[in-house]
Amino acid sequence: MNAIRLIAADEWRLMRRNRVAMLGLAMLLALSTIAALTSIAQRDNSDAIRARFQAQADQAFDGAPARHPHRMVHYGHFVFRPLPALAAFDSGVDSFTGNTIYLEGHRQNSANFGDVRQSSLLVRFGQLTPAFVLQALAPLILIFIGFGIVARERERGTIRQLFAHGVTIRRLLIGKTLGLGGIAALMLAPAALALGWLVAAESAPLMPSLMLLGGYAAYLAIWVLLIIIASSLAAHARTALMALIGIWALTVILLPRIAPDVALATNPTLTRLETDIAIQEDLRRMGDSHNPEDPFFTAFKERTLKQYGVEKIEDLPLNYGGLLAVEGEKLTSKLFDDYADRQFAAQRAQSGLKDAVGLISPTIALRRLSMSASGTDLEGHRRFLAQAEAYRFAIVQQLNQLQATKVTYSDDRNRNKDPEAAKRVRIDPENWKAVPDFRYQAPSSAEKIRTALPGLLILLGWLAVLGLGMRLAARRLEATA
């Protein structure tokens, strides 16, 4: 045990003297701190802006004047996706997905004003968040610090002296691992502090935060082991450096970009325009509301008349126009849901394929874990879309019901001819206040952890494989030292 500690301590002593290593470490810690501070400030700011816009939209809706309920269906509502506290750690796809949707009757609009379309190409270089620093930069700095950790001893022959002093290879490697692991832990510190702050001050959920910490620790441990193994196997320190930079470029930069191409090519999705057209066509096929003899709407009329036991629409106790609006909205909404489900399924298949590449790139696996635990993955956005659509349907139907109950059929028919009827169809604006506000239900901690789990499992698998790799390295070292 003592020898292990000595080796680790010796490693740190050497590193303190290594100017490149210290510079790299200082730079990473500084960046990590800057990333954490700006990211937290930015998250708070964005979330506050969205909350303010949401309040403004709620106020506008509640304060709308007396109107025909169908006017309110078209006036619609705006909903904004709140930004979870952990987005300050990993902003995930937040900038790539719009954060506001305009909800109105008969139509399903897209989520708009995502940051990526509002930024120059710079945004595609990566956003400086604690997650980005740890995912992309920390491994490279670890490589710079550690590529020579074993190879150097072998090149200089000092490794034989160590053995002569009775240090076993196992202890040597464990000591070196601890030495480099200590540096990795130091790199993790600013991010850990940021997570602690988010949990303590911004009520970020505890378990997902711990999972993030565990995931990033496992990720850095993977790189520590990779570096030790490469440094033990390589004949020269430079070969180790080249090989490690190659592995880094492949798994951190290249594979995450190639995987999406494969996923897109194998699971193409419909564009918005095609979806729009397809929905319109389906609607026409189901029932043409513009055709007075359309079988679907004739059947609906018959059914309604029978239900209320009357002969004519005029005799219905409710406004037939409102009932028709309720029925029509049911049709369109069902189609919206069907097409959205198909779209979501295709996107899930795409993401699944990309995640599978995580088996050969720990960075992809870590990103899955990180975004899911932070609540900034695509699943979170889909939740928002699904809830917004459910809310849209609910308020539109509530307004259609108002048309059916509070506006009479004859007033509705005569509103364009009779100024008195036109006045009467504008119902009491108190009714708008009775429409509930949108409340986004964030995924529970358990759900976040469940979606993040595959990423963690892949990382643990990597650790297990690299544990075996260490044995191999030890054997090689024994044979060559």
Place this chain on the structure above:
Amino acid sequence: MTGMWRHELRLFLRQRLALPTLLLTALLSIASVWAGMAEIARQHDTIARIQPQQAADVAAIAKWVSKEGDAGNAAYYTFHATWDSPSPLAFAAIGQRDVAPYILRVRALGLEAQLYESENYNAELALPGRFDWAFVLTYLAPLFVIVLLHDLKSGEREAGRMGLLAAMARNERALWRRRIAWRLGFLLAALLVPFLIAAVLSGAGALNIALFTLVTIAYLLFWTALCLWIGSHGWSSVTNAATLAASWLVLTLILPALANLAINAAIPVRQGVELTLEQREKIHGGWDRPRAETMQAFFKAHPEWRDTEIPADGFSWKWYHAFQHLGDLAAAPQAKAYRAGLEARDDWSARAGTVLPAVGVQVVLHRLAQTDLKEGLAYQDRVREYHEQLRRFYYSYIFNEAPFKETDFEKAPKWNVG
């Protein structure tokens, strides 16, 4: 002279890292060009695919609208497709084309609520950025330059050949020039040949291809110069490699990310949401405002319809279109401010590009490939123009109270693919 060049070539190719690096570069270049061409082909296909669908959609609307011949219905229900075809060089630098819509349907109602629609795309796949040729050049090519040049002199020194080389070479500078020329030349060929073939196949203009090539050469020369400068300190190969890789990290990842952070913080753009909220209040307030007031304001923008009769009450398409357009006019200041904010962000990025080579290369390549934010805005301008044509087209029926017949659907302005 040629003998010495040939000799150096043999030496270079015998190096352990030389051939694998060049092959890898060529492979990545080919793969990225292929992936980019496939993506652009997909986009062309999509644009072609929507045409018959769009035509069928319009035909179905024409069928029932023409029965009554109400031009208001035609304007309300007919969507018109617009698209932004990829430029010949888009395959090399896909840019914003994967996150900004390149097809968009608009109708003659308020435009501001339609213009900022987004596309259904998988954000998790867009997040890491595309694997295109610009990526290979900007991020990976410098690494290959470093691999080939970090030990140019230190390698010889470490092998103990430095003194010998200096003594034997008639002209030592020429010797190093030859070595650098071979390394850089092969690397450039590996990178550029796949690009050039694809560019010619795509029908790109000679000037643009030449500019792409020049930018590529300049960028690699920058990295070569950096390698030589780092190498001139007499450090070991390992130190050179580590220092160069660290420089790469700072220049291609850290500083651009910091610049993005600073630019977006310095130039906030919230007007997008503000303008949509504003436009919607204005449009829907239209139902409640005195009709004469609305028409007065509209006639200021469209004096040619000043003399048309508007019914005092009851629904009227003329009135409806008047307040639709007034909604756009009310949101115009925010729309302008929004656009100015986006342009300012883009301009500052270009300025960052003058000091950060990686950013500069990206800015220039995407400008040449017409896949940057500017092109997105230019597309929006074209949609604005087209929307104006559409409005005027439908106005001529609505305000003249002319019937809209089935054949009139074909007379609607066509999206100009220029």
